[in-house]
Amino acid sequence: xxxxxxxxxxxxxxAFLDAMNFRLPPWATRRPADWKGRYATxxxxxxxxxxxxxxxxxxxxxxxxxxxxxxxxxxNPGRGSKTYAEKVMIVDEGQETPLHFHWxxxxxxxxxxxxxxxxxxxxSTPDEGLAEDPxxxxxxxxxxxxxxxxxxxxxxxxxxxxxxxxxxRFYGEAGTGRVLVGEVSAVNDDAGDNxxxxxxxxxxxxxxxxxxxxxxxxxxxxxL
Numbered sequence: 001x002x003x004x005x006x007x008x009x010x011x012x013x014x015a016f017l018d019a020m021n022f023r024l025p026p027w028a029t030r031r032p033a034d035w036k037g038r039y040a041t042x043x044x045x046x047x048x049x050x051x052x053x054x055x056x057x058x059x060x061x062x063x064x065x066x067x068x069x070x071x072x073x074x075x076n077p078g079r080g081s082k083t084y085a086e087k088v089m090i091v092d093e094g095q096e097t098p099l100h101f102h103w104x105x106x107x108x109x110x111x112x113x114x115x116x117x118x119x120x121x122x123x124s125t126p127d128e129g130l131a132e133d134p135x136x137x138x139x140x141x142x143x144x145x146x147x148x149x150x151x152x153x154x155x156x157x158x159x160x161x162x163x164x165x166x167x168x169r170f171y172g173e174a175g176t177g178r179v180l181v182g183e184v185s186a187v188n189d190d191a192g193d194n195x196x197x198x199x200x201x202x203x204x205x206x207x208x209x210x211x212x213x214x215x216x217x218x219x220x221x222x223x224l
Contacts, residue, residue: 001056001204007213009054013068013090020113020180022088024070028052032212035223046224048074048082049217053190057098058201065096071217075187085188089181091117091172099169099197102162107185110159115176117154121146122167128195135166167197 017024027042028051039046050071059065069089075082085105091097093115101124111117123131134145138161139152146152152160153173162168172179194202203218215223 001054001062002207002209003212004210005062006054006204006206006216007210009062009068010052010213013070016090016114016178016180017088022112022180024088025072028070028214030214032215032223035215035220037224039224044076044080046220047079048076049190050074051217051220052214053217055202055204057196058204063092063095065098067091067095067097071188077187083187085183085185087183087185087188088112089183091170091179091181093172093174093177096171097169098200099167101165101167101195102193103164103195104193105186105188106161106163107183108159108161109154109170110182110184111154111156111179112182113156113180115179116173117170117179117181118173119152119154119160119168119170121150121152121162122148124165124167124195130167130197137161137163137166 027045035042045051050073053069053071054062054067056062056066067089069087072086072088073082074085099120099122109117109119121135121137123133123135125131130148132148134147135150136143136145137152138144140159154160190202212219
């Protein structure tokens with residue numbers, strides 16, 4: 001992805017979050033130079049990869065297949081005792097996060113505002129294929145059973161709990177607008193706990209065609 005595209009996406013995200021009355025921590029707006037010399041005080045942010053995150057999953061088409069996230073809090077099994085994580089995500093109409101599950105992380109996906117989020121769900125087989133059996137999930141604490149590939153549509157205020165090993169893909173429902181999505185989960189490890197059904201990448205390559213507006217969480221080490 002070009003840095004200019006990433007910068008535009010961050011600017012658009014900031015405007016959307018402001019319109020939704022959702023506030024990020026003050027350090028979210030730091031410029032790259034502002035990170036220098038801060039590791040001693042900001043180690044949790046750096047080591048646990050808090051902050052801006054986005055990907056096009058290697059598609060080259062972020063609007064069709066992509067996701068913008070901000071990690072607000074996260075633990076780290078090797079450092080500290082925090083056992084939970086929280087993210088905010090922005091999902092556009094028809095913008096897909098492809099089919100995947102997590103080996104370690106259980107998570108709640110919550111629609112915080114905006115449009116409606118569509119999730120398609122499968123169980124997984126021992127060899128990590130798609131199970132043909134029904135899948136059982138809890139929507140706002142209420143247990144329900146879906147056929148393989150079944151859909152759940154969440155509006156503002158609604159949530160779903162996704163247990164380990166449950167394949168899921170999601171996208172914004174057409175005609176309902178951009179979706180503000182929250183995630184509350186066990187400790188998050190995007191480098192090692194995503195099992196995508198397709199052979200795709202999680203982190204984008206960046207073509208530096210202009211200066212960064214804000215750093216991605218994977219970039220802190222280059223600027224400290």
